[in-house]
Amino acid sequence: MLAQSFHRTIPMHSPAWTSDAITAKIAEIALETFGMKLVECDSPIKDSGLDSMALIDIVMGLEEHFGFELPLEKLPPNPSINQFVELVQASAPR
C-alpha cells in the first residue's frame, strides 16, 4: 500500500467548505507549524513573514485536509488567504 494519502473526502454539504472554515484552517496550519497568526485575509500571506516553502506547506496541509490536489497553476504568485479560499472552493471535486 503506497498510494498517496488523499483519502479523506469531505462531503460537499459540509460546513468545512465555507469561506470562514477554510480561512480558519489556513490560520490553524500557519499557527501550528510556524507559530504565525495570520489576520489579514486580503494581503499577501508572505507579508506576514512566511516564505514560499511555508506557502507550499500550507497548500499541502489543505490538500491533506480536503483530500484533493490543488491546481497551484491557478494560484497567483503572491496569494492572500482569500485567494487560497477561492482556489479551494473553485477546484473542489464535484
Next chain:
Amino acid sequence: MMPVWVTGVGLATPIGLSNAEVTRSLREARSGIRLWSADNFAKSFPAGIVEGDFDAGFEKRDLPYLDRLTKLSLFAVDQALTEAHLANGFSRFAHRAGVFVGTVMGGAESEYAWLTDHFLKGKQTARPFPMVAGMPNAPASWISIRNQITGPVLTHTAACASSGVAIGDAMRWIRSGDLDIAIAGGCEASLVPPFMGAWDGLRALAKPDSDNVERSCRPFARDRAGLVLSEGAVFFVLESEESARQRGATPLAALSGYGVANDAHHIGSPHSRGQFAAMRSALTDAGLAPGDLSYINAHATATPTGDPVEVVALRELLGEHCDAVPVSSTKSLHGHLLGAASAMELAACLFAIRHDFLPPTAFLDDPDPACALRHIPLCAVPAQHIRHTLTLSAGFGGTNAALVLSRV
C-alpha cells in the same frame, strides 16, 4: 608561514554545553555516556546524547527547516562567536570569511522522519522541509545565513575524519591568504534507529556495561568492547594572526599543523600506514619533531581490532619518544562524535593547553599489552607548559586527518 589562531570555541556535546563544562568533564573524568533506546527497537545501546533545549533561540517559523544537526551547530557557533567577540557579525570581512563543516550523516532525523512517513504512512510527497533540512550542507548554510558569511561555505564528509578535514581545509584557506577568518568544526546528530541498526550490523558497537553504562567505552583496555556512538557539534573560530591582532582578539592557541593521508587499504578496516602518514605530515607541516609533542589525543574508538592498529602507527611516529609522549583517548568520556569527532578532540587539546592538564583515557584500569603507550589512565594529570598537541582521526574509507595545536 602565516600563523592561524584559534580565537573562539563553542560546544554542544555529551560532556557539556560550554567551554567550562567540557573542561570540567575532561578534568574530572565525568562520562557523558548514557543508555540510548527507541520505540519499536529491541536493543538498547550506550550513547553520548546531548541534553538540552535547542529549540530556544529560534523563531517557530524557522524550526521546520532546522534539523537537530543544525540546531546543535548553531548553538555551538554562537558560543564560539561570543568568545571571539564576533557577535556583531562578519560584514567587515566580506568574502574573506568562510565556513567549513564536517559531518557524516547530515540531517539524519529529518531523513528518518520522512522515510517513516513514506514507508509506514504511504506518503508519496514530502512536506517542503525534509529536503532542505536534511541535506548535509544545511548546517554550513545556516551558519552562513545567520552570520552573513559570504566566502566559501563548504561541507566535508570523510567519515570519522570529516571535521578534521574541514578544520584543516579552513586552515589552508587562511594560510594561503585567501581568507582572513573561518568558522570550522563538525557536527553529528544521527542517533536514530536505522543508523544505530546499521552500525550494529558492523558488530562494532559496545554493549551497555553491565555495572555502569557510563563505563561502556574503554579504549586501549584489555576488555574494550567496541565503540560508543555520540552526537554533538564543536566549532572553532580560526583566524589569521594579522586579522586577530587588528581587531584585538585574544588567541586561545595556534593551529600549527595539518596532515591528511589515506590508507588505500579497505573500506571498513584501518591500516597504520595511512594514520602514520597523516600524523607525520601534520608534524612536518608544523615544523615539529615527534619529541616536541606534549600530548596526543588518539582516535582510539575502543574496537578490539582498531586500537592496536593505531598503536602501531603511534609507536612508529614517536619512535624513541614513545615512552615519553602521553597519549589518551577521550572517547572514553564523550564517545565517538563521528562528523564532530576531530573537532571534539581538538577541543580536548585546546583545553589541555589552556588549563594545564592532560585529559585521561577513563576506565583504563587494565591496559591491553597490545596497546602499549604512555597512557594517561583513569584520571587527568596536571601538566604545566603543554606546548604542542596532536589529534588523529581515522575514518572508514581510509581517510586519516591529523591536526597539531600549539600554545601561543
